[in-house]
Amino acid sequence: MKAHQTQEQEVCPSIDPGDLSWPFWPAVPLYPYGRRRTLCHEVVKDKIWTFDQLQGILYVVAPIRMTVVKLEEGGLFVYAPVAPTPECVRLVKELEAMHGDVKYIILPTVSGIEHKVFVGPFARRFPLAQVFVAPSQWSFPLNLPLSWLGLPAKRTQILPSDSSLAPFADRFDYAMLGPIDLGLGPFEEVAFFDKLTRTLLVTDSVVSVPEEPPAIVQLDPYPLLFHAKDDAFDVVEDSEATRHKGWQRISLFAFYFRPSALEVVEMGQSFRDALKGPDRSRKAYFGWFPFKWKNEWKQSFDALRGGGRLFVAPILQTLILNRAPKQAIDWANKVASWDFDRIIPCHFDSPIFANQRQFRQAFAFLEKNPSVADGLFGNSTQFLPQSDFKLLKELEVILNKMGVTPPAKEKV
Numbered sequence: 115m116k117a118h119q120t121q122e123q124e125v126c127p128s129i130d131p132g133d134l135s136w137p138f139w140p141a142v143p144l145y146p147y148g149r150r151r152t153l154c155h156e157v158v159k160d161k162i163w164t165f166d167q168l169q170g171i172l173y174v175v176a177p178i179r180m181t182v183v184k185l186e187e188g189g190l191f192v193y194a195p196v197a198p199t200p201e202c203v204r205l206v207k208e209l210e211a212m213h214g215d216v217k218y219i220i221l222p223t224v225s226g227i228e229h230k231v232f233v234g235p236f237a238r239r240f241p242l243a244q245v246f247v248a249p250s251q252w253s254f255p256l257n258l259p260l261s262w263l264g265l266p267a268k269r270t271q272i273l274p275s276d277s278s279l280a281p282f283a284d285r286f287d288y289a290m291l292g293p294i295d296l297g298l299g300p301f302e303e304v305a306f307f308d309k310l311t312r313t314l315l316v317t318d319s320v321v322s323v324p325e326e327p328p329a330i331v332q333l334d335p336y337p338l339l340f341h342a343k344d345d346a347f348d349v350v351e352d353s354e355a356t357r358h359k360g361w362q363r364i365s366l367f368a369f370y371f372r373p374s375a376l377e378v379v380e381m382g383q384s385f386r387d388a389l390k391g392p393d394r395s396r397k398a399y400f401g402w403f404p405f406k407w408k409n410e411w412k413q414s415f416d417a418l419r420g421g422g423r424l425f426v427a428p429i430l431q432t433l434i435l436n437r438a439p440k441q442a443i444d445w446a447n448k449v450a451s452w453d454f455d456r457i458i459p460c461h462f463d464s465p466i467f468a469n470q471r472q473f474r475q476a477f478a479f480l481e482k483n484p485s486v487a488d489g490l491f492g493n494s495t496q497f498l499p500q501s502d503f504k505l506l507k508e509l510e511v512i513l514n515k516m517g518v519t520p521p522a523k524e525k526v
Contacts, residue, residue: 129151129201131149132200133199133200133201133204134149134150134151134199134200134201135148135149135199135200136148136149136150136197136199138197138231138235141231142227142228142231144169144170144171144228145168145169145170145171145172145173145175145337146168146169146175146334150167150168150197150199150202151167151168151201151330151333151334152165152166152167152196152197152199152201152202152205153165153166153167153329153330153333154205155329157181157313157456157458157464157465158311158313160184160213161183161184161310161311162181162182162183162184162308162311162313162458163181163182163209164179164180164181164182164458164464164465165179165180165181165182165196165202165205165206166178166179166196166328166329166330166464167179167196167197167202167330168330168331168333169228170337170364170368172399173336173337173340173341173364174337174341174364174367174368175331175337175364176331176364176365176368176461176462177328177330177331177461177462177464178196178228178229178460178461179194179196179458179459179460179461179464180192180193180194180195180196180460181193181194181315181458182206182209183285183308183311183313184209184213184214185214185217185282185285186284186285186310188213188214189213189214189215189216189217189218190206190209190210190213190214190215190216190217190218191217191218191220191282191285191286192206192216192218192219192220192236192240192243193220193222193306193315194220194221194222194223194229194315194317194460195219195221195229195232195233195236195237196232196236197232197235197236198232198235198236198238198239203239206240215240215242215243216240216242216243217242217243217244218243218244218245218246218281218282219233219236219237219240219243219244219245219246220245220246220247220273220304220306221233221245221246221247221248221251221265222248222303222304222305222306222315222317223248223302223303223304223317223318224248224249224250224251224252224292224293224299224300224301224302225252225296225299225300225301225302226317226318229317229460230251230263233245233247233264233265234263234264234265234266235264237265237266237269237270238264238266241266241269243269244269244271244281245265245266245269245270245271246270246271246272246273246280247260247265247270247271247272247273248272248273248290248302248303248304249272249273249275249290249293249302250292250293250300250302252299252300273288273290273304275290277289285308285309285310286306286307286308286309287306287307287309287452288304288305288306288307289304289305289307289445289448289449290302290303290304290445291303291304291305291319291441291442291445292438292441294434294435294437294438294441294442295437295438295520296433296434296437296519296520297513297517297518297519297520298518298519301434303316303317303318303319304317305317305319305445305449307449307452307454311456312453312454312455312456313454313456313457313458313465314449314452314454314456314457314458314473315457315458316457316458316459316460317459317460318427318430318459318460318461319426319430319459320424320425320426320457320459320473320476321424321425321426321427321459321461321462321463322419322422322423322424322425322459322462322463322466322468323365323418323419323422323462323463324422324462324463325358325362325419325422326357326358326361327357327358327360327361328462328463331361332357335352335357335360336397337360337364338356338357338360338361338364339352339356339357339360340360340398340403341360341363341364341367342356342357342359342360342363343403344406344407345387345403345405345406346379346384346387346388346390346391346401346402346403347387347390347391347392349392349393362411362412362415363407363411363415365415365418365419365462366411366414366415366418366502369418369427369428369429370428370502370503370505370506371505371506372504372505373411373414373502374408374414374499374501374502374504375407375408375410375411375413375414375502376405376406376407376408376411377405377406377407377408378404378405378406379403379404379405379406381404384402384403384404385402387401387403388400388401388402388403389401391403414499414502417498417499417502418498418502420498422463422466423472423476424457424466424468424472424473424475424476425476425498426476426477426479428498428502428503428506429506431479431498431503432503432506432507432509432510433506433509433510433513433519435477435480436480436522436523436525437519437520437521437522437523438523439480439481439523439524439525439526440523440526442477442480443477443480443481443526446473446474446476446477447474449470449473449474450470450471450473450474451470452470453470454469454470454473455467455468455469456468457473478497479497480525480526481525481526482524482525482526510522
């Protein structure tokens with residue numbers, strides 16, 4: 115089964131650095147900080163477009179994605195805005211020139227600060243748009259009003275709990291997952307179903323990992339080459355194989371933080387190695403590379419990817435959705451009742467060609483007696499290897515003991 119569609123990789127070598135400027139990066143200081151590329155990809159001709167940017171920590175980079183849908187009556191619907199750099203705004207305005215103004219901007223999450231931080235600045239660049247946000251919004255360490263977070267007070271409203279009351283109800287249905295109590299604040303995500311194109315829009319709930327690095331990640335291959343190194347002394351050349359190796363290791367980092375195939379070099383030894391390393395530039399963290407991969411790292415990636423299947427990210431499995439398994443299953447059943455054949459998440463692969471059954475199976479980890487859909491992926495790839503969850507499980511125990519998060523509930 116074809117699990118993903120390769121994105122176009124057109125690069126403009128003469129782009130003005132000012133077009134990439136994101137001056138508010140200190141609010142959420144993620145790589146690439148104040149200079150961000152945007153890639154626009156047409157998913158459904160004249161109907162749906164995705165806008166990919168990059169974000170990460172310690173060169174563990176992954177796409178962050180906005181989806182734009184053309185409304186039948188004219189105008190544009192924006193799900194989960196990204197940084198409104200001059201390049202990004204210009205690309206959206208090119209769509210406006212052909213299809214009408216941005217009419218609706220959706221913030222579909224409450225705890226995803228990497229999504230929330232862009233909504234206010236994006237809305238200011240498109241002053242005719244109404245802004246709809248998921249209920250139960252909160253901020254930390256102070257729970258501030260949305261207007262204090264930059265969202266336009268006169269144009270911002272809460273998504274109605276009944277999707278039929280939304281002004282775009284003829285085109286979209288939606289379902290709210292949450293709020294799920296996490297102690298500091300709730301988790302919530304709103305999935306949207308575009309009835310016209312049979313497309314499901316989600317934020318973080320499900321993902322699929324491409325075997326090859328996405329186009330946005332390949333624009334600057336340095337993070338891929340950095341993580342393709344086997345140790346601090348390794349010098350790697352830029353090649354297709356090296357980029358793939360770096361991407362696959364980045365994926366393991368992103369989902370598990372410390373997968374079982376990774377050894378962390380003792381701090382003192384890693385500093386001594388840095389002094390002897392071939393690249394001690396600031397870009398290379400002055401030679402610091404405190405990682406060492408075991409030979410079986412590729413098997414760990416293959417198990418994670420599972421042939422391109424849909425799955426729920428390990429951190430959501432371990433620290434979030436298992437706090438409310440029945441609520442999550444009920445939501446998954448609601449979403450699985452929609453007749454979609456394409457999924458666009460905000461991270462990793464997109465578009466994913468998958469159906470309701472595949473979506474529902476991604477939540478089988480919440481069930482006591484999960485069933486495996488015949489002929490889908492098979493028992494060997496239904497669940498992620500528990501050995502890679504070791505750090506997340508340890509973190510869960512610590513947070514529970516400290517009273518930061520409530521304990522997990524029994525499976526349904």
